[in-house]
Amino acid sequence: MITKRIIPCLDVRDGRVVKGVNFLGLRDVDSPVKLARYYSECGADELVFYDITASAEGRKIFTDILREAAATIFIPLTVGGGISSVEDFDRVLKCGADKVSVNSGAIRRPELIGEAAKKYGDQCVVLSADIKRVDGAFHIFAKGGREDTGLEAIQWIKDGVARGAGEIVANSMDTDGVKGGFDLELLERICDAVRVPVIASGGAGSMEDFTTLFKTVPEISAGLAASVFHFGEIPIPELKKKLRADGIEMRMEA
Amino acid sequence: MIAIVDYGVGNLFSLRSSLGFLGAEAEVTGDPERLRRADKLILPGVGAFGDAADKLRATGLDRVLLEEVDKGKQLRGICLGMQLLFERSYEYGEHAGLGLLEGSVVPMEGRLPGELKIPHIGWNALRYTRPHPLFREVEEGSCVYFVHSFFVEETAPSIVATAEYGVNVGAAAAKENVMGCQFHPEKSGGVGMKILRAFCDMEGKA
Numbered sequence: 001m002i003t004k005r006i007i008p009c010l011d012v013r014d015g016r017v018v019k020g021v022n023f024l025g026l027r028d029v030d031s032p033v034k035l036a037r038y039y040s041e042c043g044a045d046e047l048v049f050y051d052i053t054a055s056a057e058g059r060k061i062f063t064d065i066l067r068e069a070a071a072t073i074f075i076p077l078t079v080g081g082g083i084s085s086v087e088d089f090d091r092v093l094k095c096g097a098d099k100v101s102v103n104s105g106a107i108r109r110p111e112l113i114g115e116a117a118k119k120y121g122d123q124c125v126v127l128s129a130d131i132k133r134v135d136g137a138f139h140i141f142a143k144g145g146r147e148d149t150g151l152e153a154i155q156w157i158k159d160g161v162a163r164g165a166g167e168i169v170a171n172s173m174d175t176d177g178v179k180g181g182f183d184l185e186l187l188e189r190i191c192d193a194v195r196v197p198v199i200a201s202g203g204a205g206s207m208e209d210f211t212t213l214f215k216t217v218p219e220i221s222a223g224l225a226a227s228v229f230h231f232g233e234i235p236i237p238e239l240k241k242k243l244r245a246d247g248i249e250m251r252m253e254a
Numbered sequence: 255m256i257a258i259v260d261y262g263v264g265n266l267f268s269l270r271s272s273l274g275f276l277g278a279e280a281e282v283t284g285d286p287e288r289l290r291r292a293d294k295l296i297l298p299g300v301g302a303f304g305d306a307a308d309k310l311r312a313t314g315l316d317r318v319l320l321e322e323v324d325k326g327k328q329l330r331g332i333c334l335g336m337q338l339l340f341e342r343s344y345e346y347g348e349h350a351g352l353g354l355l356e357g358s359v360v361p362m363e364g365r366l367p368g369e370l371k372i373p374h375i376g377w378n379a380l381r382y383t384r385p386h387p388l389f390r391e392v393e394e395g396s397c398v399y400f401v402h403s404f405f406v407e408e409t410a411p412s413i414v415a416t417a418e419y420g421v422n423v424g425a426a427a428a429k430e431n432v433m434g435c436q437f438h439p440e441k442s443g444g445v446g447m448k449i450l451r452a453f454c455d456m457e458g459k460a
Contacts, residue, residue, distance in 0.1 A: 001378070001379065001418050001419075002374070002376050002377070002378045002400075002417075002419055003376060003377045003378065003379075003397055004376075005376050005377065040443065045376070045377055070267060070268060070271060071271045071274075071275075072271075072275065074268065074271075074272050074275070074440060074441060074442070074443055074446060074447060075399070075441060075442075075443050076399060076401075076441050093265050093267075094265075094267065095267070096265075096267045096268055096271065098265070098268070098401075098441060120265075120300070120301065121300050121301040121302070122373065122403070123300065123373050123375065123401045123402070123403075124300070166373055166375070167373075167375060195371060195372050196371060196372065196373065197371040197373070197375050197376070198371075218369075219369060219371065221371060221375065221376060222376070251377040251397035253396060253397065253443070253444060253445060254443055254444055
């Protein structure tokens, strides 16, 4: 049986993990490569590297880091941030990314999804969506959540899948940072609307939140989080042990 | 030397890195002479079956692979590379494969229970249908990483391992010196590395 995936997300700026991390026994590590290796050894099922660099210089450092991580860590790597052309796909895939996530770039130019899927296959294209309730409707936000596009979220995601996205990362801005649990209502709506795997993001505050996620929305393929993993609030080995004890299929070997 | 067959399909970074990590001498090449000189061959691939099969034929590498296998050289297909070892695929039409293994590649769409997501992406447990040296160090039930929407059914005679995803999906196939994995060993953590190491260590006949 397929297992549910646990995915830490690393925001990288100018070659460092943003905010750094503070694990027990792994203090103040902000090297993305070291942190990625640590997560891989802890049993993370996949890693997301998110490039939040603005400068061309920083972008070069990011791809160097990606190459170094991919040369020694043999679990799937997804790369996102600043992807707006097929050339951007090419740049990160050559450095060892397995999947590439698009967000604002696809909002500006939806054809990007189809162009990349045609060249690299659907499985390579992840559509990442920042979603927030506006007057009772789910809206897609662009530019890291700063701009309401007015696009209706479920339709946008369905269109993205029709264009060739092979996986969805659904980030709820309403639950993100609140640590009160995942946005189950939104995630259920998305899972019902598309056949491709959906990754839940935004809201994880406790191990119980992951149990609730996978029990309430069993079609969800994975749970993604950042700070609760980085700050050691939820240690991945313990999380996976608990989820397995709760009857959720987990990969236990690293 | 292990040659990773370069026919313009797929991302070979991780495969080359993982073999390098294991200390194996590996080279990415599409040069028929280099492929003939290699001790073992790996046929990678992602994307569409039809395109990949066309590229193999257009480059003439299909004939090189068939000749080398005929001489007893080990050939190992990964993901789409495994599917290409079979007779045909029904991925958007009907396309001929290398025909080294008996059977067809079929879509998941229409064969899986409706609640299961397609593509089959993620870590799934291996179940052995018969023992094979590739898995000598890997316990049954270990998870490996899959990404695909088309698959070989478990009834194909060469299937040695399956993974359950609504139906039993062919996870690995083997017949004499020809082997294939539907999953990505180079992305399957420690378990994947054991499988790759077993391939590197297997005695070649060439």
